[in-house]
Amino acid sequence: MTHGHGHGTFTAVDSDDRVARRVRLVVAAVLLPLLTAATIVMISLWPGDGLVLDSIQQVRASGTVVELVQCPMAPTDCDIATVAVDEGPGAGTSVPALVSKASGVRVSVGDPVMMVHRPERAVVYERYDVVDRDRTLPLLMLGGLFAAAVVALSRWRGLAALGALAVCLAGLTEFVLPAIMQGAPPLLVAVSGGTMIMVVALFLTHGINARTAVSVVGTVTSLALTGVIGWASLGLAGVTGLGSDNVGFLSGYLHGVDLQGLLLAGLVIGALGVLDDVTVTQAAVVWELSAADPTASRRKLFAAGLRVGRAHVASTVNTLVLAYAGAALPLLMLFAARGVPADHVLSSAPVAEEVIRALAGSLGIIAAVPLTTALAAMAVGSRSGEDRDRGDGETVVDEPAAGESADLLTGDDRAGNH
Numbered sequence: 057m058t059h060g061h062g063h064g065t066f067t068a069v070d071s072d073d074r075v076a077r078r079v080r081l082v083v084a085a086v087l088l089p090l091l092t093a094a095t096i097v098m099i100s101l102w103p104g105d106g107l108v109l110d111s112i113q114q115v116r117a118s119g120t121v122v123e124l125v126q127c128p129m130a131p132t133d134c135d136i137a138t139v140a141v142d143e144g145p146g147a148g149t150s151v152p153a154l155v156s157k158a159s160g161v162r163v164s165v166g167d168p169v170m171m172v173h174r175p176e177r178a179v180v181y182e183r184y185d186v187v188d189r190d191r192t193l194p195l196l197m198l199g200g201l202f203a204a205a206v207v208a209l210s211r212w213r214g215l216a217a218l219g220a221l222a223v224c225l226a227g228l229t230e231f232v233l234p235a236i237m238q239g240a241p242p243l244l245v246a247v248s249g250g251t252m253i254m255v256v257a258l259f260l261t262h263g264i265n266a267r268t269a270v271s272v273v274g275t276v277t278s279l280a281l282t283g284v285i286g287w288a289s290l291g292l293a294g295v296t297g298l299g300s301d302n303v304g305f306l307s308g309y310l311h312g313v314d315l316q317g318l319l320l321a322g323l324v325i326g327a328l329g330v331l332d333d334v335t336v337t338q339a340a341v342v343w344e345l346s347a348a349d350p351t352a353s354r355r356k357l358f359a360a361g362l363r364v365g366r367a368h369v370a371s372t373v374n375t376l377v378l379a380y381a382g383a384a385l386p387l388l389m390l391f392a393a394r395g396v397p398a399d400h401v402l403s404s405a406p407v408a409e410e411v412i413r414a415l416a417g418s419l420g421i422i423a424a425v426p427l428t429t430a431l432a433a434m435a436v437g438s439r440s441g442e443d444r445d446r447g448d449g450e451t452v453v454d455e456p457a458a459g460e461s462a463d464l465l466t467g468d469d470r471a472g473n474h
Contacts, residue, residue, distance in 0.1 A: 078435045079266040087273050090280075091255060097248035101241075103234035115173040117144025118190050121165050124155070133158055136181045137169070145173045146184075153184035161186055168193070213261065220257035227253035232325070242317030246324040247283050251276050254328060262336060267343050270435055274335040274428030279328060282420030286323040289412045290316055295405060319409060327417035330372055334421055335428040338365050342432035354437030358429055365425035372421055377414045384410045 123138035135155040141147050153171055155161055163169055168190035177183050206214040232249045236242045254275050262268040296316055342361045346352060352360075381388075384407060391401045401407055 075266050075436050079269050082273055082431060082435065083269050087269065087276070090251065090273075090276050094248040094251040097244055098231065098252060101235045101245055101248070102231065103238045103240070115145060115175075117141055117146060117171045117173050117184065119143070119151075119169060119171070121163055121167050121169055121186075122150060124163070124165050127154075135163075137163060137186055139169060139171065139184065139186070141171075144171070145175070151184050152181035153186050154182050155186045159187075161188060163189060217261045220261045223256050223260065224253050228325070232321070236318060236321060239314075242314055242321035243283055243287060243324070246321035247280055250279055250324055250328045254279070254332060258332065258336070266435060267339050267432070268336075270431045271332075271335045271339045271428065274339070274424055274431055275328075275331050277427060278331050278335065278420050278424035279324065281423050282327045282331070282417060283320065283324045285419050286320050286412065286416040289416050290320060293408055293412060295319065295408055295412065323413045323416055326413060327420050330375075330417065330421055331424050334365075334368060334372060334424045337368055338425055338428040339432045341365075342429060342436060346436035351438060354433040357437050358433040361429040361433065362426060365429055369422055369425050373418045377418065381410070381414075 119139040119141040121137045122140050125136050127134040127136055134157055137153045137155050138150055139153045140150050153169075155163055163186060169186045170188050170190050172185045172187055174183055174185065203218055206218060208214070210217065227249055232245055235245045235249070255272055258268055258272050258275065262271070338361055341364045342357050345357050345360050387406055388401070391404070391407075396404075402411060
């Protein structure tokens with residue numbers, strides 16, 4: 057567990073045999089059982105085929121608008137676009153397509169568009185519906201710029217971070233979403249899938265070493281705690297999961313899905329990325345403190361790391377709450393326009409869902425700070441000496457005698473090491 061990855065930051069702390077031995081104990085006692093349980097759950101819940109619902113399938117096409125005129129019957133409500141079809145039914149030809157302004161679609165000549173083909177309709181220009189602009193190219197350009205910026209700044213570690221991002225997306229699309237669609241318990245799916253995703257992502261991004269192992273243990277434990285807090289909060293508040301129009305639509309087709317559990321799964325996945333940031337930072341802080349002072353006791357490292365963690369949590373919680381508030385901003389504006397009382401706003405299902413997401417996720421983050429800091433302090437405390445507490449609470453560090461330094465680095469931890 058002490059060897060560094062090619063892109064990881066390898067320090068003298070990671071090469072310390074005493075640290076490696078302590079971390080191996082934590083991994084064997086906590087991480088391996090959790091990973092084993094998550095693996096078993098994933099295997100048992102792995103989705104099969106038949107995820108696509110034929111009843112709501114739509115035949116898709118794409119092309120470019122070459123002409124745009126108003127509808128003859130209702131000129132204020134729609135336009136008729138002539139679209140040169142590039143892909144899908146009618147590829148290589150130009151077809152008329154309906155652009156419904158009532159649905160919020162706005163296109164101009166030269167815009168790439170996405171369409172739905174409805175051959176059963178009698179009116180020719182209604183057989184294609186323009187559903188939205190095709191934004192594939194600008195999104196790919198932005199994604200390429202993002203990837204280049206990450207690699208330029210972080211080099212090999214940035215490349216590994218992009219690989220970790222791909223692992224996260226694959227885990228969500230190949231396991232989490234399909235398993236929930238097939239009726240598996242969403243909380244189990246989210247916790248087990250999130251655990252495996254984060255384990256792979258953290259080791260890939262930060263290297264296979266003792267510090268990353270401590271971060272993984274802190275992340276997985278805090279993730280499970282977040283799920284429990286979210287489950288209890290949703291049950292106590294009586295939230296059913298039907299606060300969103302999209303969820304209401306899904307409930308009409310996916311009858312086996314636990315909608316409250318789906319909301320809970322979203323809460324867990326949403327908190328996962330922030331937990332990763334917090335646990336990695338806390339472990340790194342304690343590691344650097346130990347590198348600066350190898351004789352620092354666990355108590356001293358924990359107290360110093362916790363001081364950094366308090367500031368980190370304050371900013372992270374604000375970020376999380378504001379992110380959820382931003383997502384619900386249009387709804388909050390609607391309530392404000394209607395003059396709805398504040399307590400009624402908070403008690404409405406859509407707002408209550410976002411409040412529970414933010415607060416339950418924040419509680420998981422708060423718990424992650426002392427937990428990860430304590431694990432890291434236990435791993436690296438007093439690497440070059442034995443510490444003991446005097447009666448007045450002050451920590452005394454015994455310096456190794458001549459010839460004992462090798463023993464202190466490779467020998468077993470003594471009873472005085474707390």
